[in-house]
Amino acid sequence: MLRFVLLWLMAVTVSFSGITAATVETEPKPAPTQPPVLNVVFLDQNEAQTADRVLTMADIQALPAAEFTTTTIWTEGEQQFRGVWLSDLMTYLEVSDGTIFFSALNEYMIEITLAEMVPGGPMLAYEWNGIPMSPRDKGPLWIVFPYDSDQKFQSESVYAQSIWQLDRIEVSR
Amino acid sequence: MLTQKLGRMRVRSVQTAILAVFGVLSLSLLIPLWVIVTDRLNEMQSARRDNVIWTITQLEVEYLELEKAILVLELNGPEMLPELHRRFNVFYSRVGTLRQSPLYRTAITEAGEAANLELLQVRLERLLPLMDGHDAELMSQLGVFRAQVAAMRTPIQRIVKNGNFVLVTRIEEARKETAVLVRRLGVASLVLFGSLFGAAVLYARLFAVYKRRAKENLQTSLRLSTVISTSPDAIIVADSAGGILDFNDAAERLFGVEHSHAIGQRIAELVRPDTDEADVLPEREKNFFRRRMAGQRQDGSTVPLEVSQGSTAFERRRVYVYFLRDITERLQSEAALQASLDKARAGERAKAHFLAVMSHEMRTPLNGILGVVDLMRDSVTTEKDRHYLALLEKSGQVLLEHVNEVLDITAIEAQGITLNVAPFHLDPLLEELISTFTPVAKARGNRLELSCSPEVLGYFQGDLMRLRQIIANLLSNAIKFTENGRIDLVVSACPVNGGQEIEIQVADTGVGIPEENQAYVFDDFVRVGRGRASQVEGTGLGLGIVRRIVTAMGGQVGLDSIKGEGSLFWVRLVLPEAQVQAVETVIETDQNKDLRPMEILMVEDNPTNRFVLREMLEQDGHFVTEAENGKIGAELAQDRHFDTILMDINMPVMGGVEATRLIRAGGASKGVRIIALTAHVLDQDTQFYREVGMNGVVSKPISRRNIRRVLGGKTARTEDGRRSRTLDRVVLSQLCKTLPSDRMAHTISGVLTEGDDYIAALEGRSALTQEEVLDMTHTFAGSCAIMGATRLRNTLARLEETLRRQQDVDLNPWIAPLQTLWRETRAELEDFTAEIRGNRKG
Missing domain, CATH: 1.10.287 (Helix Hairpins)
Structure with missing residues (x-):
């Protein structure tokens, strides 16, 4: 229940910031501030929020980039993805233990353990076939796996973990 | 499996x-x-x-x-x-x-x-x-x-x-x-x-x-x-190259080589042939063999081994297994056994030799005894002395018979039986045997009968002397064991393939032989106790000799007997028939029958024999010169002509054979008749003496009768039984006992005249009818029977039979044999006449 309340609050916050951005956009060009694309929330054992980090696309793109080509069950043909290994992201976020949940625009939520986050494993993609991803087409952030590289990435659970329209990460320690 | x-x-x-x-x-x-x-x-x-x-x-x-x-x-x-x-x-x-x-x-x-x-x-x-x-x-x-x-x-x-x-x-x-x-x-x-x-x-x-x-x-x-x-035997296993693979405990003991040391050695180093040949182990040619070899011990000694090799192949690898047995002890016991066997054989030979020599040596003194008895017969006058003399002679004869039997069986054992096959006439042989044994049988109250089937048996090829011996032994046996009974000699012939089967049966009504003893009676020296009371004398060799002779002739011999009721001995022989003519021509035509006084050289080492013989010869009117051995005899014959030389065979200094050769080599008596005096009776000896240049043989003991026959130009009775049967002395002697001597002489001279007339009539036969010839033949045959002229009588009987059965009989084939037979018979009758005259004189 608490989580839904939080999500609701979060959604409201994002909406406001969107509105702000939209409003700002109408203004004659000030110093362009990047809109937040990913909200990282840190929770303690009682699910109380202890910290909060907002990442822009630039923040993410500043991290070491990774790239691979694979097919997916949601697309047709070979797809090229570029992004950041989740392991690198966690290093960047200084997360080395705890439970990590990933949540999407449609309130879809899954867990990926730290152990699963290895280079060559889940990747936070921001470019699909060389272009940034639209929120109308699974963007702007999509966790993908190199499905073709290993049979283990062709399982139901991996498909479920391949969350698109990612907008929030919850780290419980 | x-x-x-x-x-x-x-x-x-x-x-x-x-x-x-x-x-x-x-x-x-x-x-x-x-x-x-x-x-x-x-x-x-x-x-x-x-x-x-x-x-x-x-x-x-x-x-x-x-x-x-x-x-x-x-x-x-x-x-x-x-x-x-x-x-x-x-x-x-x-x-x-x-x-x-x-x-x-x-x-x-x-x-x-x-x-x-x-x-x-x-x-x-x-x-x-x-x-x-x-x-x-x-x-x-x-x-x-x-x-x-x-x-x-x-x-x-x-x-x-x-x-x-x-x-x-x-x-x-x-x-x-x-x-x-x-x-x-x-x-x-x-x-x-x-x-x-x-x-x-x-x-x-x-x-x-x-x-x-x-x-x-x-x-x-x-x-x-x-x-x-x-295993008590040594066992060695070797590979195909002879390398030892296994070596058991017994092998260790046998060779004195330790197992570990033996492995890998070559078996040929341990086991070698006991001869000089090269090493033979392993023997690859044969899978199995067994032979004697020599084992080489560690200490250098050798041991005799019996080695058996077996081999087996496993996955193409051939393995040889040897069983080795130390046969030292076996060889020793074999050697000991062989030695004792040799000793036993030598002993046996010595015994046989002793028996032969003793028998032989016994004959010489017997010769003396019987000769003296013969001489004394004329000089004793009282009835008592005559009785004693008869007892003495009988005992002597029995003893001689025993010695002869032993000698005979020894000779048979030593040389086997050699059959002297010649044609002979069976009927006169049987008649002679009957007449010989009748007096003996009578003495024990027995009747002796002969029956033949067919009535006339005829001529056969065979050894007459041996056949006679068979029948004589059986008859004498039957007589011995029968008292106041009857003995039948039944002879039958029936044609079989290759001649006639002759069956001779001698049946007696004597004591019989218990069944359990029947199997042994033909063995040597068997004297079946047929009642102690009978006190039968004999060596127990008679039936043994019979068995040997019958076997040698290819015949069979056997007996049926019931204790207390009598025995029946039978002999079956197959003899080829002989041609009648062949027999008739064999008869000798020696005419030298007149006993004129002769110069006789007697070569004899035994003084008794010399004395007896001199007495006999001088009584017959001869002149005797004595010589102690062959050397002296030959020297005497060198310078002087004798009419006849009587030559002993076994003498010291020089034997009879050597002396004969010297005499024949040259000198005054070069061509003189030389008669051997010998204890040997076998026929092959006769042949031998003829070959060394002697004219005849007289077997010891020498009787007056024998010596007269020899001096009369005929060989001794032992030389040919057939001839002696021309005149049956037994029949004649009985006749003598029955008739006074002058009547006897008269009867004989009557037969002589009758014979001369008969032969003359036959020679001029054309004048006679067959009936007349038949009558004459019948009468003359009867006379011959009385005189014991067996052969002549038999021939006449056959002629009579022919004349009765057939018409127009051609007499020509009969004349010559009858003439010859008559000549012989006549000569013997004359001899006999001379004898009885001599006796009367003495």
Whole structure:
């Protein structure tokens, strides 16, 4: 229940910031501030929020980039993805233990353990076939796996973990 | 056992084959199944379909969220616009995903909702200008916007409903298919399991069998190794090059070589031939051989061995097994046995030799005794002395008979029996035997009868002397054991292949022989106790001699006897028939029968014999010169002509044979008749003496009768039994006893005249009718019978028979034999007359 309340609050916050951005956009060009694309929330054992980090696309793109080509069950043909290994992201976020949940625009939520986050494993993609991803087409952030590289990435659970329209990460320690 | 094992092996291989077929069958079923199932499992693992239902359902959920966002916007105003954007983007992205992904697209197409999905896309895109335009415009057009979103509800519901139905159906089908696969897999696995289980059982059984076999093998090898190590014989195993592979305890003891030292040595170093030949072990030519060899001991000594080699091949490797036995003791005992055997044989030979010599030596003094008795017969006058003399002579004769029997059997043992086959006439032989034995039989109150079937048996080829010996022995035997009874000599002949089978039976009514003893009576020195009271004399050799002679003649001899009722001895012989003519011409035509006084040289070493012989000869009017040995005899003969020389054979200084040669070599008596005086009686000796140049043989003891016959130009009686039967002395002697001597002489001279007349009449036969010849022959045959002129009588009897049966008999073939026979008979009758005259004179 608490989580839904939080999500609701979060959604409201994002909406406001969107509105702000939209409003700002109408203004004659000030110093362009990047809109937040990913909200990282840190929770303690009682699910109380202890910290909060907002990442822009630039923040993410500043991290070491990774790239691979694979097919997916949601697309047709070979797809090229570029992004950041989740392991690198966690290093960047200084997360080395705890439970990590990933949540999407449609309130879809899954867990990926730290152990699963290895280079060559889940990747936070921001470019699909060389272009940034639209929120109308699974963007702007999509966790993908190199499905073709290993049979283990062709399982139901991996498909479920391949969350698109990612907008929030919850780290419980 | 082997076929049983083969059978079991066959059963097992059949089992294995069946199991293999089942295994292959189930595998061939399983492999494709596995492939399919693996595919299916991969498909499931990659699970490209399972979340399709969720994803499609999510379309409606996200649509409803969009509708809700519009509602919230309408209620709360433009601050809820970001939420609308968010919901729109989510929904838009969902539709895009459904369209892009082949997985969802195919599912929706299969459900027949592809058109609705496209419709949805078209309607969504129509909303894009409002969504991407100014918020104010969106706000103002919100009603339109809502209506357009609402228009999407129906296609969405249809997509979700139909899509899900199709998907559920497909999942169900897939599940069923999987179930079928799994069931098949189960069945195939069951079959495979069955075959594996079968194989496991089979191999478990095989394992048990092999385990048992291994155990048996172990037991066998343990047993074998025990056998080998405890064997008293040395056992060595060697390879084909002769290298020793195994060496048992006994071998260690035998050779004094330790096992460890022996292994690898060559067997030829230890075991060699006991001759000088090269080493022979291993003998590869033969798989098995056994021979005597010599073992080389560690200490340098050798040991005689009996070596047996056996060989066996295992996987092309040939192995030789040797059994070696120390035969030192055996050889020693063999040698000892051989030595004692040699000794025994030597003893036997010495005994036989002694027996022969003694018999021989006994004859010489007997000769003396009987000679003196013969001489004394004329000089004793009182009845008492005559009786004593008769007793003396009888005892002497019996003793002589025994000595002769022993000598005979010794000679037979030493040289075997040589048969002197010649033609002979059986009938006179039998008559002679009857007349010889009749007095003896009578003395014991026995009657002796002869019966022949057919009445005249005829001429045969055979050894007359030996046949006579057979019958004489049987007769004398029968007489010995019968008292006041009857003895029958029954002889029958019937034609068989190769001649006539002669059966001679001697039946007596004597004491008989108990059945348990019948088997032994033909053995040597057997004197079956036929009652102690009878006190029968004899050596027990008579029947032994009979058996030997009959066997040598190829005949059979046997007896039937009932104790207390008598015995019947029988002999069966097959003898070829002889031509009558051949026999008749054999008769000698020696005419030198007149006993004129002669100059006689007597060469004899024994003084008694010399004295007896001189007495005999001088009584007959001869002049005797004596010589003590052959040397003196030969010297005397050199200077002086003698009419006859009587020559002893065995003498000191010079024997008779050598002396004869000297005399024949030259001198005054070069061509004189030389008569051997000998104790040897065998016929082959006669031949020998003739070869060394002697004219005749007289066997000791010498009787006056014999010496007269020899001096009369005839050979001694022992030389040819046939001739002696011309005149049966026994018959004649009996006649003598019956008639006074002058009547006897008269009778004889009457027969002589009758014979002369008869022969003369035959020679001039044309004047006579057959009836007259028949009458004459009949009468003359009767006279001959009385006189004991057996041969003449027999011939006359046959002539008489012929004359009776046939008409116009041609007498020519009969004349010559009758003339010859008459001449002989006449001469003997004259001899006899001279004898009885002499006796009367003495």
